[in-house]
Amino acid sequence: MADPDDIRGWQRLDAEITTSGRIEDKDVMRLADLGVAHVVNLALETHPEALAGEGDKLAAQGIAYTHIPVPFDAPGEDHFAAFVKAVEEGPRPVHVHCIMNWRVSAFFYRYNRDRRGLAEPVARALMERQWSPEGHDSKEARVWAEFIARTPE
Template sequence: MADPDDIRAWQRLDAEVTTSGRIEDKDVMRLADLGVAHVINLALETHPEALAGEGGKLAAQGIAYTHIPVPFDAPGEDHFAAFVKAVEEGPKPVHVHCIMNWRVSAFFYRYNRDVCGMPEAEARAMMARQWSPEGHDSKEARVWAQFIARTLK
């Protein structure tokens, strides 16, 4: 089955990892058909575009589910540590999403740079396919610029 081109901000990072913005009811079966074994959701379940009952709907298709609710105005190191653990220890293939694929792209930027050792420019280019907080003048963009500037100690 080909990658869907109508799931918001869909991106394949490699053979084992895909990302996107929000998913809808119709996407649950599509993810199963693609062979996705694990979904990690970084969005808040209270967001108006969040898929209600997402974990249960995925479980009904045999897909493991990890929810790491990351407030858009306050991404933390605890969120990033939970993300790294879920990506590394959870079943593969994995699909990681939020609402716009902005949280996800920033988390994978740090993961690729700090955990996988990807060159910074390559990791940044991958993030920029979806979003980059630099150049945006908002409180949230400044928070995300600070978040991606951090490195693992």
């Protein structure tokens, strides 16, 4: 089955990692058909576009589910550590999503740069397919610019 082109912000990072913005009811079976074994959701379940009962719907298709609610105005190192653990220790292939694929692309920027050893410009180009916090002038964008600038200690 080919990658869907109608899921918001869909992006394939490699053979075992895909990302997107929000998923809808119709996407649950599509992810199963793609062979996705694990979904990681970084969005808040209270967002109006969040898929209600997402974990149960995925479980019904045999897909593991990890929810790491990341407030858009306060991404933290605890969130990033949970994300790394879910991606590295959870079943594969993994699909990671939020609402717009902004949280996810920023998390994968750091992951690709710091854990996978991608050159910074390559990691940044992957992120910028979805968004760049530097391109926005808001409190949240500044928070995300600071988040992606962090490096391992």
